[in-house]
Amino acid sequence: MSLIRSSLLVGLSSIASRILGFVRDMLFAQALGAGPVADAFLTAFRLPGLVRRVVGEGGLNPALIPQLSRLEPKDAATMAGDVISIFALALMALTALVEIGAGLVALLLAPGLHDDEGTWALVTLYTRLSFPIVFSVTLSSIAAAILNMRGRYGATAFAPLVINAALIATLVVLEGGFAMPFATKAAWLAGASSVAGFIQLLIVLAALRHGEKLVRFRKPHWSPVLKSLLLAGFPALIASGAVQLFILAGTMVASFWPSGISWIYYAERVMQLPLGLIAALGSSVLLPELARHHHAGDAKAIVGAQHRALEVALLLALPACAALAILAFPITDVLFARGAFQQADTDGTALVLACLSLGLPFATIGKVLSQTLFANSALRKTLAAAMLGILVTLSSALLLALSWGPAGIALGISLGCVSHAAAMVWLLRRIGLWHPDRLFLGRLVRIAASTTLMSLGLWGMQIVLVPAGSLSLTAFCLGGLALYAAAAWLTGAVTRDDVIALR
Template sequence: MSLLRSSLLVGLGSIASRILGFARDILFAQALGAGPVADAFLAAFRFPNLVRRIVGEGGLNPALVPALSRLEQDDSARMAGDVVSAFALALLGLTALVEIGAGLLALFLAPGLHDDGMLALVALYTRLAFPMVFGVTLASILAAFLNMRGRFTATAFAPLAVNGGLILALVVLEIGFTLPMNEKAAWLAVASSLAGLLQLALVAAALRRSETRIVRFRRPQWSPALKNLLLSGFPVLVASGAVQLFFLVGAQVASFWPSGVSWLYYADRVVQLPLGLMAAVGASVLLPELALRLQAGETWAVVRAQNKALEVALLLALPASAALFILAESMTAILFERGAFLVSDARGTARVLMGLSLGLPFATAAKVLSQTLFARGSLRATIVAAGIGMLATLGAAPLLGWPYGPPGIALGISLACMAHAAAILWWLARFGLWSPDRPFFDRLGRIAFSTLAMSAGLLAARSLAPPAGAAGLAAFCFGGLLLYALAAWLTGAITRDDWASIAKKA
């Protein structure tokens, strides 16, 4: 399969998964609203969904692929079998622990939901939804092995099973049954676990159809190579999902406010759509050149490639942040305000979204810059940077939440994203891998000016006629995009050479 076709398959699968996930969350809002049951379900769903998002986007690949690609085919197949067996046993043990200790885990996930039996609901939904982690994690590992052999179709589209299954369950529950909201949430938790196992079955079927033995099972051999591979996977996962961990901590704090968990979840889902896509664009520009330059010891080329990738990421992140802030109320009302999701919920979610939008550029920059630490093998640095972000969330979210409620918690998460990015920059500077030059700051100024021009246009249009309906919101989004593209072209924030460079790397 050609590189272009493989890239298109993976890209289409990623985009389709995000669109389905967004549709799923719109249906969540319609079916569950943002009340106590929704808080309990979303608190329980956040942890398995966090794991699914990290491993589903290749969070384990930096640990698995390099180690196995250096081995001969037979040795690689045997090592792959050992990895799958070791992870399967570990995941079964973890699932058993969660099923037994779901009450304690519920207290950890949502300590504020201690009234009216809500913690018992969180524990129930956790028990029902957590088996999804077993399915999606093993599916991600098998997908990495398939990708090493140039098999991309099943791995690109199998992750759609989780969101597609949940959408089907939501439609069936809404149309075919009249259930109390707590029972409806329980069936959704069951559906998420079944969908995760379906994803595993699809990837395993693709593995069996492979012409060559990609995975060879045997009694697991606890070799030093396997031990190092498994130990390196944990810090890679923590660093890959650092921003998601900040939201997990923020949800713990938000559980002390009515509807806080729900508002934070829905606002997070709006922010994650551009964040994931922009991080993928930045990484695709950075990584191919970065790996080669680090091996050659060309530090100056690493810095140059890193600056270029950061420019591309901020070229997209800054206007997205501004647009989300300006259109937050219209977005949440048009996307979520229906069924059990009330007008007051839409307004609360909008204020949370405004707070989160301020952290989008920092979260995007951290995702791009952390790739250099991954490539350098600086796992300790990535863990420390993620830990600083989590501590910042623990400090800022309660401090700002006390006077401002959930919007203050969102602002605390944005500050944590800034602290995380600053910590990564500190490590890069310590390693001699951060040296922004004059062209970088010049480009950043042009991007900022273009963003201001777009923001002025959106504010003026909103004052004349606020977006009405999905068509109106789409018109505002596309109009803002066109205005920003024009301003970026006129100011030189993006040039013909940039397009040529991106196309060449693609």
């Protein structure tokens, strides 16, 4: 299966997952609003959600794929079984620790909520109910990495849809047939997420055992390869989840502002549609491609694949950044303004979304460039870049929040993305894998020009008609997409060869 066709399959499943995620979050906003219970639930949901996004978008792939790709198929299957067994034991121990120390976890996630004993107690309860999903999604990610390495993307692409579908079903039942307090609804949702995670794990394990035997289980043998793989796992997770960690750092600061946690959560979920798509493409499709080129010692092919991946990523990210900034208020109003979600929440979330969208292109660049370092097993370098981004996020969010509140925190997160992308470019230059060619620079200019034309069109459309409902917003989005597609074709940002490659 070609890189572009594999990317299309993974991309479609990622889009489907994000659409279900939008529906889920719309129902979250309707059922819980953006008050103290919503802050408590979304704080507890943040840690399992972070792990789910990082590992679900291939956060463990940088540690797994380069190591397993060097082994013969039989040895790789045995090693894969050892990895799954060791991780299962470690995750059971971690889950037990979190269940015991959930109060301390709640304090670390949202220090600003500690003075409100009722809200802090809810965070503790919801953390205990939702954290078991971490066990399931992490093991699912390991199984998915093994399947992706062998070019099998079907089950791994669509299994993650189960969690969002289960949460939507739970929300529909809770809203349709039962009258209960916000706190009770949130407790049911937290428990349902853990149950859905186990269903996803069963689906992926079934795919792993179908056909060619990709995993051989035995009593785990401690070998140098297994040791190096496990030691690489933690920095791989940190580096892969850099943007998620920036948002987590911003959420910790936002816990000192009323509804700040909820506003950042809802805004970030909108931004995750393009970002999650790009992350899934990078970890599931680009990383195995780069690992093969690195194993063959073909530096020219590595740089070429990196450039083409950046072109595809920015072809999506730049117009998404512009559209989210321009349409932040109508998007927030249409998606979330119903039920318990008040007008002040709509205004606050929209402003946060506009500020977060500024960091989207840089988050995209960091996601793609990190795959090259992962393929070269340069995990320490990517970890250092992620830590730099976290420090920049915390410091700038604290300073900007003093003047602009949650919107300033969102700007701090965007600055963290900028610093992370800059660090990635600097690191690649040092190892000789960053030298943009004319083809790449020319394509980047054409993408920027197409985005500018689309932005002008959207501004002009807003002057004539302000989108005030789902139908008008849909028309704006489709109109902007059509305008961007036409501009991309006319400027050469998308060529006939690109279209032919999809076949």
